[in-house]
Amino acid sequence: xxxxxxxxxxxxxxxxxxxxxxxxxxxxxxxxxxxxxxxxxxxxxxxxxxxxxxxxxxxxxxxxxxxxxxxxxxxxxxxxxxxxxxxxxxxxxxxxxxxxxxxxxxxxxxxxxxxxxxxxxxxxxxxxxxxxxxxxxxxxxx
Amino acid sequence: xxxxxxxxxxxxxxxxxxxxxxxxxxxxxxxxxxxxxxxxxxxxxxxxxxxxxxxxxxxxxxxxxxxxxxxxxxxxxxxxxxxxxxxxxxxxxxxxxxxxxxxxxxxxxxxxxxxxxxxxxxxxxxxxxxxxxxxxxxxxxxxxxxxxxxxxxxxxxxxxxxxxxxxxxxxxxxxxxxxxxxxxxxxxxxxxxxxxxxxxxxxxxxxxxxxxxxxxxxxxxxxxxxxxxxxxxxxxxxxxxxxxxxxxxxxxxxxxxxxxxxxxxxxxxxxxxxxxxx
Numbered sequence: 014x015x016x017x018x019x020x021x022x023x024x025x026x027x028x029x030x031x032x033x034x035x036x037x038x039x040x041x042x043x044x045x046x047x048x049x050x051x052x053x054x055x056x057x058x059x060x061x062x063x064x065x066x067x068x069x070x071x072x073x074x075x076x077x078x079x080x081x082x083x084x085x086x087x088x089x090x091x092x093x094x095x096x097x098x099x100x101x102x103x104x105x106x107x108x109x110x111x112x113x114x115x116x117x118x119x120x121x122x123x124x125x126x127x128x129x130x131x132x133x134x135x136x137x138x139x140x141x142x143x144x145x146x147x148x149x150x151x152x153x154x155x
Numbered sequence: 156x157x158x159x160x161x162x163x164x165x166x167x168x169x170x171x172x173x174x175x176x177x178x179x180x181x182x183x184x185x186x187x188x189x190x191x192x193x194x195x196x197x198x199x200x201x202x203x204x205x206x207x208x209x210x211x212x213x214x215x216x217x218x219x220x221x222x223x224x225x226x227x228x229x230x231x232x233x234x235x236x237x238x239x240x241x242x243x244x245x246x247x248x249x250x251x252x253x254x255x256x257x258x259x260x261x262x263x264x265x266x267x268x269x270x271x272x273x274x275x276x277x278x279x280x281x282x283x284x285x286x287x288x289x290x291x292x293x294x295x296x297x298x299x300x301x302x303x304x305x306x307x308x309x310x311x312x313x314x315x316x317x318x319x320x321x322x323x324x325x326x327x328x329x330x331x332x333x334x335x336x337x338x339x340x341x342x343x344x345x346x347x348x349x350x351x352x353x354x355x356x357x358x359x360x361x362x363x364x365x366x367x368x369x370x371x372x373x374x375x376x377x378x379x380x381x382x383x384x385x386x387x388x389x390x391x392x393x394x395x396x397x398x399x400x401x402x403x404x405x406x407x408x409x410x411x412x413x414x415x416x417x418x419x420x421x422x423x424x425x426x427x428x429x430x431x432x433x
Binding site for chain 2: 035037038039041042045046048049050052053056057059060063064067068069070071072074075076077078079080081084085086099100101103104107108110111112113114115117118121124130132133136137139140143144146147148149151153
């Protein structure tokens with residue numbers, strides 16, 4: 014009788030794997046924070062230039078006009094930064110901010126590959142493809 | 156108002172929203188769009204663009220603090236991000252096509268729901284649930300440090316959770332919010348993931364979800380640098396400060412006040428949306 018009711022196999026992955034997951038997460042967490050702080054510093058620098066030049070002009074966001082192409086495409090933003098425009102720097106910082114979670118997803122692929130977890134390498138590639146489509150396929154790269 | 160005054164006031168309001176959002180766990184993004192549209196008369200599309208950017212900043216900024224605790228589950232996060240990012244893309248494309256008054260009405264309804272959820276006590280964690288076949292195959296089950304050592308959990312109802320996450324992603328992309336409230340409901344109530352794990356995993360997912368729609372918003376010209384700058388810097392500073400004092404502060408009454416603010420803003424958004432003022 015007792016032999017028949019042997020305990021079911023434990024559903025949890027072994028302890029070592031969880032620890033590896035945790036180490037990957039700590040590295041990724043620090044990557045995210047560094048990315049955010051660098052992008053905040055770039056935005057702040059752009060803010061100084063922008064406010065220095067335009068502080069006393071009226072602010073009006075009542076009517077939606079849409080941004081000019083120099084503030085809504087990657088080449089436009091880079092050109093705007095080269096021209097020394099404050100708002101160009103702000104957009105560069107915001108682009109970097111959007112890139113940080115994407116970088117986190119990209120690095121997760123390496124982590125899952127090191128654990129030889131093919132299923133999660135595939136899942137992560139799907140998420141990365143969606144993110145890259147959003148960033149490049151929506152006209153931002155043009 | 157001059158640009159200097161506008162920037163300063165928006166930065167202060169964003170700082171307070173980020174601080175309260177972080178202290179109460181209700182998120183700052185959810186109050187920013189109504190505050191900007193109702194009190195600063197900002198077009199709702201600019202407000203959503205700026206809010207979305209600040210959501211990424213808060214999520215990524217808090218990530219390092221969260222992962223140290225070892226509660227979040229990157230497999231649950233990555234698997235569900237497939238649903239949230241597809242939803243976010245869809246939401247962002249929808250946002251460029253529907254009238255702004257409809258956006259305001261959906262936003263108002265979302266605020267009322269958030270206010271209701273924040274007053275409802277969270278269900279107690281159910282322990283020792285049997286392993287679910289799909290969750291086991293997807294390796295979603297895990298464990299986390301508890302008072303009594305490592306506590307393990309078995310994830311339930313994976314398809315329902317995945318579907319709800321798609322909805323959370325669509326709302327995030329449509330309204331420029333983190334929609335952490337919906338994400339936590341999907342993970343707490345459908346998937347029965349313990350509270351500490353769901354809260355921290357949801358924070359991780361919010362940044363990736365928002366990044367999926369941010370590209371669309373930026374390329375459509377919804378992200379104005381002059382507006383996004385004070386919003387992003389203010390919310391980031393506020394939420395970083397909030398996460399430092401989180402443990403010590405008495406959050407119960409604060410949560411009540413903040414959910415009342417959300418309720419009032421929700422009613423305002425509905426009113427202005429229905430009367431075509433937005």
